[in-house]
Structures are given as C-alpha cells and as structure tokens.
Amino acid sequence: DQSVGALLEALKGVLESNDTRRFCKIPKGTRDLLPEQMAIRERAFAIITGAFKRHGAVALETPVFELRETLTGKYGEDSKLIYDLADQGGESLSLRYDLTVPFARFVAMHGFGSIKRYHIARVYRRDQPHMSRGRYREFYQCDFDIAGIYAAMAADAEVLKVLTEILDELQIGDYEVKLNHRGLLDSMMDICGVPGSKFRSICSAIDKLDKEPWEAVRTEMVEDRGLPPEVADKIGTFVCLRGEPLELIEKLTAAGSQFSGHSGAKLALDDMVLLFKYLQAMGCLPRFVFDLSLARGLDYYTGMIFEAVFKGTSQVGSISGGGRYDNLVGMFSGKKIPSVGMSVGIERVFSIMEDIERAKSAKIRTTQTEVLVASLGPEMLKARMEVCAELWSANIKAEFIPKASLNFNKQVSFGLDQGIPWMVIFGEDELARGEVQIKQLTADASESDTPLVVPRERLVEELRSRIGTTSGLA
Template identity: 45%
Template sequence: MSSSILKSSSIKSQLIKTAKGTRDMLPDQMFIKDKVLSQIKDIFKLHGAVEIDTPVFERREVFQERYGEANKLVYNLDDQGGELLSMRYDLTVPFARFMATHNIQKIKRFQIGKVYRRDQPNQTSGRYREFYQCDYDMAGQYKPMVADAEVLKVFCQQLKNLDLKFKIKLNDRRLLDYAIIEKALCKQEQFNSICTSLDKLDKEPWESVKEELKLKGLDQDQIMKIKEFIDIQSESSVKTLEQLRYLYPNNKILDEIQLLIRYLEEMDCQENIQLDPSLARGLDYYTGMIFEAVLTGEERNLGIGSIAAGGRYDNLLGYFSKNQSIPSAGGSLGIERIFNILEDRHKKSKSIINNVDVIIGSMGEVESLQLMRLASFLWDNNIKADIIHEKIRFKDQIQQAISKGAKYMIVLGEDELKLNKVLIKNLNEKSQLALDFEKPQIIEFIKKGL
C-alpha cells in the first residue's frame, strides 16, 4: 500500500473523530437524556422555579478570577472584532451577570445548558470538556437557612426521583474559615489554596494531602489542627454537631448549622444528608453552606465522582450588581455522570426507546401512497406510527413491529384492499380482526385499545 493512501486514510480517520472531551449522543442516549431532563424540570417547577438561559460565551472579564486555581480551565476564544470572549465554565457566574443586567433582586431559577472546561477528560467517570449542567438557585433575602434547606430538599428530591442511592455531604465554608484561620492560624491568603487541597480528600489519601499542605507552607502544628477538625466524622449529623460544639464551644456558625439540620428533619430529607467537616468545595465564591452528593449503592463502584454539588454564595451577585448584596444559595446536578449511570442501566434492561403505537405493514402489491395516506391520518390524530416500506416477509414485518414496541400492526393487503378492508393485529394479545377501511373507525378502535 502506498504512503499517499496510508496518509489519506489517516486524515479521514482523524476527521471522523470527535474532539477530545466531547461525544456524540446516540438515539438510546438521547432518549434517556430527554426523559431525565423532563423529570428534572418538573421537580424544579414543583418549587415554583422559573427557567432562564444565558449565552454559551461571555465577555472574558465576566469569568476572570472567579474560579481560583480552576481559572486555567476556562476556554478563551480568539479575538474577533475587538471583544475578548470566553466559553462559560459554569452556569453560576453567568447567572450573576444575568441578575445585574436585568436588575433582578429576587428569583428562584433553574437553568439547563452546556458548559466548557479545559479539564482532563475521563469518559468512565463522566468528565468531559463539553457537558450539561442543571442548576437551581434561590437568590434574594430569606430567613436564615431557609433557602439553604430548600436547595438541599430539591436535590434530595431529584436524586430520589432518579432512583439513585446517595448521600449528601454537608459543611459550611465559614466553619472551614474558623478552623483554618482562627484556630490553625493560617494566613487568609492561604485559605482558598488550602481548601483546594482538602477538596482532594475524596480522591486522595490524607498523607498525599498532608504533603501538599506542607509544600504550601503550613507547619506541623497547623496541619494537625486542621486534621483534628476534619477528622470529626459520624453517620449522624446531630452527633457530628455535638463533637464540633465540644471542639469549638460558643460558635454561632454551629447554631445556624443546627437550625439547618432541624429544617432538613422537618422536610424528611435528613436521612440522606451527613454533616462532614472534611468537605471543602474548591470554588472561591462560596460563603456559607456547601454540599456534595455522592453515590452509596452498588453504582458507587462505577468510579463516578460527585453527582450534585453547590452551596451559598452571598457576594458573587453583588460583584456585578453595583455592590448590592444579593444573598444566594444553589447547586448543580452532575447530569453527565447521571446519564452514564442510567445508560448503563438501560443497556442491562434492554428496554425499547421511543416505542410506537402502530406499525403499518403490507402484503402483496400495495402502493406506498396508500401506506403513507393511512400513516398521515394516524399522525394527525396523535397516534405514534411507523411504516415498513421494505418488501420483506410478513413474518419479518411482525418481528420488526415487536422490536419497535408497537401494540398494533395495521396490514394493508392486496386482496383485503379490493374488499375495502384492513387487517389489525393486536401484537400483545396475538389476536386480529378485519375492519372496513374507514379511517375514523380505525382511529376509534386504536385509541380505545391504547
């Protein structure tokens, strides 16, 4: 084989590959995605939330210095016509800009859209460079911990509705601040960097995180005081809170956490939530409650990380809104990871996607025109139908109808049409009858049986 042919083959091979960190979605995957997103929207709307949308790219200054060490993962676009632009890294910062642009002071909103990160992709764990986020936020003034509690309730409902076994780890950024700055006597400018290191504890052992903290300039005493705080662990949030009170008596932040736990108990979602001092979300803009949901059932062995996360961010919206403080709490579903779980379930169940109600087949010499005329009438009456145009054995037509999940098969036969009749087969009951080829009569029969 000549080198030119090999080179041409290599070029074509590269052309048909998707870009790194992206993927095509096949019909089965689109079926799951549409179904899941519809369910998610329904639960958001149960809470009175309204849907918004924002551009997939913004002016670059909107994103600058918003994500701490993750700023390097933002996709910047080449200058086109004078504006420096970046692809959105998440939906939260664009939401803050949206609030300022439209001078909104209070809103309960959700948004579903694609975001972009120059991350190292890992398809198994559901990490892509282009992926969907599903955000829910409550912006505006509420009584202490009311919005925080409802946000957590929403995400409990979402994950339960998707039939996932999960645990939501809960902490407070102010408590981390107290433990790291006030008690461990670390410098304020070290705080975000330390939290970024602690955020790795669900993936790396303590010894690795400890060495990283040493490299960041912490001494042994500081590291041990931080460890004393994050080592407080219990299956019961109430017991964890008691231990924290013993370690940090008369701490007002713990009073607010206690109020939050009481709200969660009243809303019947405390059993899925665990107070965890080691949780440290890596984003700079969190100011209070933070949370992260992880799998706890058999599916935790899939190697998938968090499936939802969020928290309180009281200063971010004010940055864009002329320094007007707009307290906010919210979170995001790790929807791509959830897609992976549900796709795996779908493969095992071998269920049919987008099944139709009726398949139209034929026997003998029947014109496509007649098949299409009948199909059009079914479609106009909101009956899902498909046509078998191929000239294949009748037995194979029946198998094709069953494979598409059809309950009925309408057969236009050459001999039957001469008598103005059609044959209707009930594929579930394995019965059939002949009806006059009168469209209203056929529609009435089909709808009655569906």
C-alpha cells in the same frame, strides 16, 4: 516497473481513504449521544425537571459563551480550564464553565430582586477527560438556585430538600450528602493559626481529602503551600470530625469546645443548627452527614456548602454539589443579592442508569411509535402514506417503511425490532373493499393472533381504544 506502480497505487488508495476518514471523529473529551442514551437521558431529565417545577422554579436560558471578563476571577485555581474563543474581531468570549456565574450575571443584568430558577444545560472545562468515569470536557449540569433576601437558612434548606428528592427518585443507589460551612472552615483555620492570606489556598488542599489520604494532603500543605507542620497537624484534628448532624453539632457547640469561644464559628454553627432544624421539618435530615473535611474547590461560596456522594460502591466522586454564594451577584451589579444553589452532575447519573439498563438486558425503546402501517403486495407505497397521514391527523404516532415494494415479513421484523405495539395491514383487495386489518405486534403473538378486520372509516377509533389500553399498561 510494474510492481512499484501497483505499490504506489495501493499506497495512494490508503492515503486517500485516510484522507476521507481522518475527520470522521469528534473533539477529545466530548461524545455523541446515541438514541438509546437519549432515551435514558430524557427519563432522567423528566425526573429532575419534575422536582424543580414541583418547587415552583422558573426556567431560563443564557448564551453558551459569555464575555471573558464575566468569568474572570470567579473560579480560583480552576480558571485555567476555561475554553476561550478565537479572536476573530470583536469581543473576547469564553465558553461557560458552570451555570452559576452566568446566573449571577443574569440576575444582576435584568435587575431581579429575587428569583428561584432551574437551568439544565452543558458547560465546558478543558480538564483531563476520564470518559469511563463520566468526566467529560462538555457535560450537562442541572442547576437549581434561589436568589433573594429570605429568612436565614430557609432557602438553603429547600435547595437541599430538592436535591434529596431528585436523588431518591432517580433510584441510582444509596447516597449521602456531606454538609459544611465556609464560615466554619475559615474559623477552624483561624483557630489553628493559618494566616488569613492562606485561607483559600489551604481550603483547596483540604478539598482533596475526598480523593487523597490525610498524609498526602498534609504533605501538600506543609511542603507546597508553606504551612508550619504543627498548624497542619492541628487542622488534622478537625478535618476528621464527621457524623450525624445533630450529634456532631451538639459536640461542637458544647461549652469548652474549641469553637465555642470563636465569634465566626459561633455564627456558622448558628446557621447549621437552623439548617438541621429545617431539614428535619422536611423529613430529609437522615440523608445528611456533617463533615468538617468538606471544602469545595470554587472561590465564590460564602456559607453552607455540600456535596452528594454514593455510599459503599466503587462509584467515586460527587454526583452533586453546591452552597451559598452571597457576593457573586454583587460582583456584577454592585447590589448584593444573597443566593444559594446546587448542581447535579448528570453525566455520572447517566452512566449509572446505563449500567442499570444494561444489567436488565432489555432493549430500550428509542421511539414512541404506536402503529406500523404495513401493506401486502407490491406498489402500495402511496396507500401506506395515505393511511399514515390519516393516523397523524388523529395524533397517533405512526410509521411506514418508505420502500417501493416490501415483503410482509420484513415489515413485521421492523415492527418487532422497534418495539411498535400495533400494526395496520392491508392489500389491494382490502382497500378495494374499504377494509383494513389491525394486529397486535408482540414477539409471541406475531404468528398466532388473528388480525381484526375493521372498516377503513373506523380505523382511527379502533386504534385509539387499543393504544389507550396498552399505554395504560406500559
């Protein structure tokens, strides 16, 4: 009957509209960047790239996917998070998990003996996303690495110097950089009586200390990873050691300290003494904390390791990390090229910068347009195009609204909304006389200021002198 027919018809409408819309979404853990977010991102990248270039780094690019074997056996427990491509015939491929392993493969493949490079690109991890906390499945990393045989700890110190320059310039809050050494961690485990075969596994447990209390980590060590309770307790006495670098190193190297008789610990502490000396020479030592609980999750580190975190805020997790990895290049070429590097996890930085901008409640400009070409009266589209083309030729950033007939106020509103500082205005009459008007476009000046009338042939010149002025002030 009729009502059933109408119901079916309505149901069909719902289904069809679902059908149209259900694919209008994006993969879990990813996001689009909107124009306002891109504007902030560009500002952050400019600061970061500026620091990398200031230190003489070259740029390079690698494919977004690698042969699966390139990534296998490099990341320890995290390897399960790697994205694989489907087998469509041909090679087995995986999306890059970080920029460090591709860099090591690059150095080995192209036979570089030394290189200082930066790489800003997205990496992929099938992790549980926490979008509100800045944890995505696709996210940017900004990496800076120095590969090559150099004086002990000199490249390490420069990497850390670059990191402090970036975090200072971004002005996103007070931070500290935790420092430790894989050699010191291994020695500490050795001193405590952890068997060598359990070093990496216990290291992974220690790595959780930034998120979990010691009691929880101790339980994991004893119950899940099979460590005798007294060994775990001894580790507990070490991992609470943290402090100002020069103070703590003096304590650890003092005669009678538990490390002083251990040859591995001695070597690692020598490294740290040198590192602190260089950081002091470059004026950034106050940013660092020597922290024996820092472990880093990844397998490939071999020496100094670090992680930058925010101080005393609700912001959790690290904003940057890195360390020395002397054996990674050799895993590809057989030729050992010692390397050290860092990665800034820029998604968190973006979130913080966005919060700061929102708090200012000022509108973020998403274009750089300097001039809006506007007309009075109907049918002036072609004339607007002609004037715009003249400005583009002079490398002036200009726009017209591509509508056939426009009222003048709509053009003013568009200009104000977009934050465009200048307007060029004309009607049939002005054009016939060979004249145009120039008008500054600010919210308060939009009504009052009298436009300046200039001859058409002097338009570019007049605009140039004015744009220079406003850009200089901005």
